[in-house]
Amino acid sequence: xxTKIFKHLQTSVVPLPIENIDTDQIIPARFLKxxxxxxxxxxxxxxxxxxxxxxxxxxxxxxxxxxxxxxxxAGKNFGCGSSREHAAWAIADxxxxxxxxxxxADIFKGNALNNGLLPIQVSDEFLKKLFEVxxxxxxxxxxxxxxxxxxxIAKTDDQESxxxxxxxxxxxxxxxxxxxxxxxxxELITEFENK
Amino acid sequence: MSTEKNFNxxxxxxxxxxxxxxxxxxxxxxxxxxxxxxxxxxxxxDTHFIHEVxxxxxxxxxxxxxxxxxxxxxTVATADHNVPTWDQHLPIKEELSRYQVDMLTKNCAEFGxxxxxxxxxxxxxxxxxGPELGITRPGCTYVxxxxxxxxxxxxxxxxxxxxxxxxxxxxxxQCLLQQxxxxxxxxxxxxxxxxxxxxxxxxxxxxxxxxxxxxxxxVEYAGDAIRSLSMEGRMTICNMSIEMxxxxxxxxxxxxxxxxxxxxxxAPKGEEWDKAAAYWQTLYSxxxxxxxxxxxxxxxxxxxMITYGTNPGMGIGIxxxxxxxxxxxxxxxxxxxxxLKYMGLHDDESMLGKPIDYVFIxxxxxxxxxDLREVAAFIKGxxxxxxxxxxxxxxxxxxxLQAIEEGLDKVFEAAGFPLREPGCSACLGMNEDKIPAGxxxxxxxxxxxxxxxxxxxxxxxxxxxxxxxAAVTGKITDIREFLLSEPEFQELV
Numbered sequence: 001x002x003t004k005i006f007k008h009l010q011t012s013v014v015p016l017p018i019e020n021i022d023t024d025q026i027i028p029a030r031f032l033k034x035x036x037x038x039x040x041x042x043x044x045x046x047x048x049x050x051x052x053x054x055x056x057x058x059x060x061x062x063x064x065x066x067x068x069x070x071x072x073x074a075g076k077n078f079g080c081g082s083s084r085e086h087a088a089w090a091i092a093d094x095x096x097x098x099x100x101x102x103x104x105a106d107i108f109k110g111n112a113l114n115n116g117l118l119p120i121q122v123s124d125e126f127l128k129k130l131f132e133v134x135x136x137x138x139x140x141x142x143x144x145x146x147x148x149x150x151x152x153i154a155k156t157d158d159q160e161s162x163x164x165x166x167x168x169x170x171x172x173x174x175x176x177x178x179x180x181x182x183x184x185x186x187e188l189i190t191e192f193e194n195k
Numbered sequence: 196m197s198t199e200k201n202f203n204x205x206x207x208x209x210x211x212x213x214x215x216x217x218x219x220x221x222x223x224x225x226x227x228x229x230x231x232x233x234x235x236x237x238x239x240x241d242t243h244f245i246h247e248v249x250x251x252x253x254x255x256x257x258x259x260x261x262x263x264x265x266x267x268x269x270t271v272a273t274a275d276h277n278v279p280t281w282d283q284h285l286p287i288k289e290e291l292s293r294y295q296v297d298m299l300t301k302n303c304a305e306f307g308x309x310x311x312x313x314x315x316x317x318x319x320x321x322x323x324x325g326p327e328l329g330i331t332r333p334g335c336t337y338v339x340x341x342x343x344x345x346x347x348x349x350x351x352x353x354x355x356x357x358x359x360x361x362x363x364x365x366x367x368x369q370c371l372l373q374q375x376x377x378x379x380x381x382x383x384x385x386x387x388x389x390x391x392x393x394x395x396x397x398x399x400x401x402x403x404x405x406x407x408x409x410x411x412x413x414v415e416y417a418g419d420a421i422r423s424l425s426m427e428g429r430m431t432i433c434n435m436s437i438e439m440x441x442x443x444x445x446x447x448x449x450x451x452x453x454x455x456x457x458x459x460x461x462a463p464k465g466e467e468w469d470k471a472a473a474y475w476q477t478l479y480s481x482x483x484x485x486x487x488x489x490x491x492x493x494x495x496x497x498x499x500m501i502t503y504g505t506n507p508g509m510g511i512g513i514x515x516x517x518x519x520x521x522x523x524x525x526x527x528x529x530x531x532x533x534x535l536k537y538m539g540l541h542d543d544e545s546m547l548g549k550p551i552d553y554v555f556i557x558x559x560x561x562x563x564x565x566d567l568r569e570v571a572a573f574i575k576g577x578x579x580x581x582x583x584x585x586x587x588x589x590x591x592x593x594x595x596l597q598a599i600e601e602g603l604d605k606v607f608e609a610a611g612f613p614l615r616e617p618g619c620s621a622c623l624g625m626n627e628d629k630i631p632a633g634x635x636x637x638x639x640x641x642x643x644x645x646x647x648x649x650x651x652x653x654x655x656x657x658x659x660x661x662x663x664x665a666a667v668t669g670k671i672t673d674i675r676e677f678l679l680s681e682p683e684f685q686e687l688v
Contacts, residue, residue, distance in 0.1 A: 019530040020406055020506050024644040029625035033277070033291035035251035035298050047646045052632070075530065077407040080440060080506070081644060082623075083342040084249065085358035106376075106410055106442050107342060111358035128526070165374065167234045178360070179260070182368040185229050185237055189265075189370055192228045192239055 004116030005175040009097055010143040010154065012069035015134045016061055021074055022081035023108065027090040029082075040086050041093030062094075066138040071098040073130055078119075079108025088112045098144050100151065102127045113168045114178065120144065120151055126160045129153065146173055217378045217484040218447050219413050222353045226336050228370055235374040241335040242269050243365045244321045245308070247299040248276045248625070249340025253363035254302040266369040267307040271330060274299055274312045275320045279627045280588050280615040283313055292626060306366075317460075319591020319617045322346040322559040326430065327593055329459025333448035333475040338365055343559045343641065345436040348445035349429035350452055351478050353413070355443040376442050377411050377487035380480075382418035385494035390674040392569075393428030394561060394639065394658035396420065397435040398500035398510045400492060406508035409441030412488065415480060416446050420494035426455040427565035434560045435641050438507035447479040499674050501546050502643045502656040505534040509643070513661065513673050517544045537645055538653050539633075546671050550582070551655070553636035554666040555648070557588030557615075558622035561639035561659050564597050567614075570663045571603040573677070573684060574610045580669030585612035586628060588620040612666075624649040637665040 031043040049060050056063040072091060078101035079087060088111040091099060098118045112119045122130070133140045133153050141154040146169065152159040170176060182189075216224075229237040243266075245253075250272075257264065264270060277292035287293035296313065303310040311317040317324055322343050325331040331347045337354035338344060340362040347354035357371065365371055383396055401408075414436050421432065429446050436444030446452075453472050456462050463471045498512030511518070519542045523531050535541060540549075556562070556570055567589065579585050587607055589595040595617055598604055604614040621628040622640035629649030630636045636654050639662050640647075643654035655671065664672040678684065 017529070018533070019527060022506065022642075022644045024623075024642070024647050028646055028650070029276075029623040030650075032248050032625065033295050035295060036255070037252050047650055052650065077410070077440070080406055080410075081342065081437075081642060083340060083344075083356035083358055085252075085340075085360060088358070103407060103410070105407070105440055107356055107358060107437075111360065114358060114360040165235065178372045179256075179364050179367050181234075182237055182364060182370050182372055185370075186368070188229050188237070189239070189368060193369075 003114075003171070003175050003177050006097060006116055006118055006172045007147055008145050009070060010141050011071055012067070012139050013071040013073050013100070013130070013134055013142050014061055014067045014069055015131055016072060016074045017131050019075035020077045020080055023079060023084050023087040024081055026079065026087040027084065032084060032086050037089050039093065040090035041095065044090040044094045070096055071100060071142055071144065072096045073100045073127070073134065076101060076103040076124070078104050079112075080105040083107045083111070085111040085115070088115045088117050092117045100127070100130065113172065116172060118144065118146060118172065120162045122151060122160050122162065126158065129156070129158055215481050215483045215485055217480045217486060218351060218415060218478055219353065219378050219445060221478065222334055222336065223375060225334070226353070235372045238336065238371050238373050240269075240338050240365050240369055240371055242271060242325070242330055242337050243369070244325055244337065244339035244344065245270060245272045245362065246276055246321050246339070246341065247274050247295045249359050250302065250362055251295065251298050252359050253340070253366055254306065256363040257306070257366055260367070262367050264306040264308060264366045269369060270308045270366070271325065272299060272303050272308050272310040272312075273318055273321050273324055275617075276619045276623065276625050278313055278618040280586070280618045280620045281627075283616045289627065316592050319593065320559045320562065320619055322430075322434065323562060323590030323594065326350065326426070326455075327459065327591060329456055329462030332456060332462070332471070333452060334478050338371060342437040343434050345441070345443040346430050346434040346559055348433040348436065348443050349426060350456070351445055351448035351475070353443065353445065356437065376413045379409060379412040379414045379441065379488040379490070380486040381414055381416050381490045381492070383416070383420040383492045383494050384418040385420055387420055387494045387497065388675070390499055390660060390678050391497050392658050392660065393424050393431040395497050395500045396494070397432045398502065398507070398656060399497045401435065401439045401507050402500065402510035403492070404439055404490065404508075406438060406506040407440045408508070409436065409439035412441050414441045414444035415486070416444055421446060422449065425565055426451060427563040430563065431560055435507065438641055448475045499658060499661050501661065501671060502654070503538060503540055503546060505537055505643055505645050507641065507643060507656060509534065510656065511546065513546055513671065515546065517542060517546065519543055547673060549635070549671045551637050551665050551670060552583060552634040553630050554583055554585045554662050555588070555621040555630075555636055555638040555640060556659055556662050557586065557590065557620050558638075558640035559590065559619070560641045562588060562590030562594065564594050566639070566659045567594065567598050567603050568601070570659050571606040573660060573663045574667065575606050577610055577667050579611040579666045583666055583669050585666045586615060586621055587612060588615045588628070589617045591617045621648050623647060624652065630654070637662045637671065
């Protein structure tokens with residue numbers, strides 16, 4: 001089954017310079033009760049974004065009118081904690097196509113890739129630069145080119161290449177799906193079982 | 196009913212082990228269905244555990260594709276995250292929780308999967324029931340849409356958590372597309388102090404290497420301090436591998452492992468058993484095995500541990516003080532200060548003596564019979580502090596019944612708190628058991644993230660003994676103080 005295709009993007013970004021953002025912050029467990037994949041964006045960063053009465057907290061970046069865009073930029077070890085794919089769904093459902101950090105937790109990274117959400121791991125220096133530029137100019141745009149595997153701060157022309165598994169890259173740029181791939185190996189699976 | 200199950204596809208020897216291989220690689224290699232340059236491996240999964248939270252969208256995916264569950268007999272289902280731990284015979288009060296659990300029942304019926312749901316004698320936390328039913332075995336591969344699947348590695352198995360798209364993948368093919376992680380060895384040698392247990396070992400390791408220190412790795416725990424642990428202790432260790440970012444952790448099987456599995460419901464029997472047990476004894480890393488990273492710790496250095504912050508890497512020996520913000524790199528100071536603010540702690544504050552409100556003994560980390568026995572041995576003849584609410588939640592129906600059979604429920608009741616019914620409970624603030632905003636909980640669970648146990652709740656992670664000591668005194672307490680004054684109890688730990 002086809003998934004979302006991603007190749008190239010240039011937008012402003014939303015900065016979240018916090019380290020070790022865990023999946024319980026991205027989407028608290030009490031919002032994991034839905035049985036479909038839709039609507040999780042409403043509760044993205046729920047307890048940082050809303051107070052106990054459900055009013056938006058003005059000091060949180062998603063409630064800040066200055067910052068918008070399809071790229072979320074966060075501190076290192078993003079997505080640590082639980083395996084809940086709901087975290088990737090929430091970020092994608094909110095409208096992000098890319099998450100940039102200097103380090104990602106493994107399971108989150110895999111979940112993001114399986115949902116057309118591109119996790120880009122950059123160096124500490126590049127991340128620092130990116131935060132600096134965005135805090136100086138909220139409209140600063142960042143270009144992401146998946147086919148050529150680079151990320152570029154348009155304003156300063158700072159650029160860095162990023163790694164991605166070639167198979168996962170092919171999936172994202174073509175909208176391929178893991179299950180289709182494994183199903184093409186079905187004979188080998190049965191063969192393995194009969195060994 | 197055990198004869199129908201097929202959990203055993205890889206119990207046969209994979210052939211001559213090659214020199215210099217880690218146990219992890221031996222098991223991984225024995226499960227490769229297909230390996231192509233530039234692609235992740237297609238890895239065969241022996242058993243797929245599922246629960247109500249991360250499976251509904253996967254079942255929907257199968258329906259959309261018009262696919263069955265490929266190997267329903269290698270799929271085990273239970274309801275644990277959403278279930279109440281009191282009055283389980285009544286309908287679940289919370290509508291969405293009830294719906295999710297009902298959905299699992301319907302999906303399992305439609306796709307031919309056996310469900311150990313509420314009311315079933317095998318129901319419980321998925322990572323507790325797999326081992327206790329003899330489903331979890333050495334040399335096999337296990338996945339589940341839950342990061343603490345790493346628990347099963349205690350048996351010398353490859354086990355790790357996956358996302359829902361991957362749950363669908365395994366349902367559809369009994370395989371998982373997965374890149375081989377790097378291998379790390381963590382050795383803990385030497386004698387543990389009295390009052391220090393498996394939970395302290397793993398909290399200590401994570402505090403040393405940080406919540407991200409194991410990312411990209413699969414860990415093998417070794418050394419005589421690990422070897423000396425019971426299976427329950429080993430499960431506690433492997434369970435928290437994910438809290439240092441590692442995908443999973445395993446411990447080579449030995450006689451302790453074999454004795455634990457022997458005789459359990461779904462364990463091999465008769466001739467099959469002899470063959471399996473003989474094979475399991477061949478499962479270890481070669482002496483010249485190459486790891487990508489090796490770490491060594493001295494067991495004698497480990498104190499009873501407690502966390503003070505908002506990730507499991509933020510832990511210290513219980514007699515130590517909260518680290519100074521200035522001791523961190525400048526760019527980390529903001530996050531650190533936020534964590535302390537959230538926890539209501541300040542630089543250089545003593546952890547000992549900090550008043551607490553709740554004690555939670557349970558979760559897939561510490562809810563097995565051995566944990567409950569240890570707590571009961573300590574708590575016997577004592578009373579919980581008046582200001583403290585204590586929840587003791589068994590990991591499974593079987594643990595609950597065993598505890599009752601041993602009279603542990605009476606011990607807990609006499610101390611001022613009842614033994615509850617099995618489930619994930621206050622580990623994750625998803626069911627009815629939540630810690631109120633601003634309250635402090637000494638918890639035997641695995642995560643101290645902001646709001647993990649309920650919005651604005653504050654978690655101190657610790658061992659069952661340290662939690663029990665806090666329950667009695669109403670504040671963070673060094674269990675070793677009790678050990679000095681209670682020679683009888685000292686015999687038990």
